[in-house]
Amino acid sequence: MRDFWDALSKKVVAGTANNNEVAQYNKLGRAFYHLSLDPYYPGHNTHEIPEMSRRYEIV
Numbered sequence: 001m002r003d004f005w006d007a008l009s010k011k012v013v014a015g016t017a018n019n020n021e022v023a024q025y026n027k028l029g030r031a032f033y034h035l036s037l038d039p040y041y042p043g044h045n046t047h048e049i050p051e052m053s054r055r056y057e058i059v
Contacts (some may be wrong), residue, residue, distance in 0.1 A: 008021060008024065008025050008028070009025065009027065012025045
């Protein structure tokens, strides 16, 4: 995912991205921003999975 984001952002900054790539860049950027502020942001429909939280000792 990191490689994909880096490549996409380079294309957008260089001005070589097409309209679909620019839209995808904007949507991903918005999602990353909201996730960094609040991982349970309502628009992402995220929720905690109890089995995984216990497995990785997050609880």
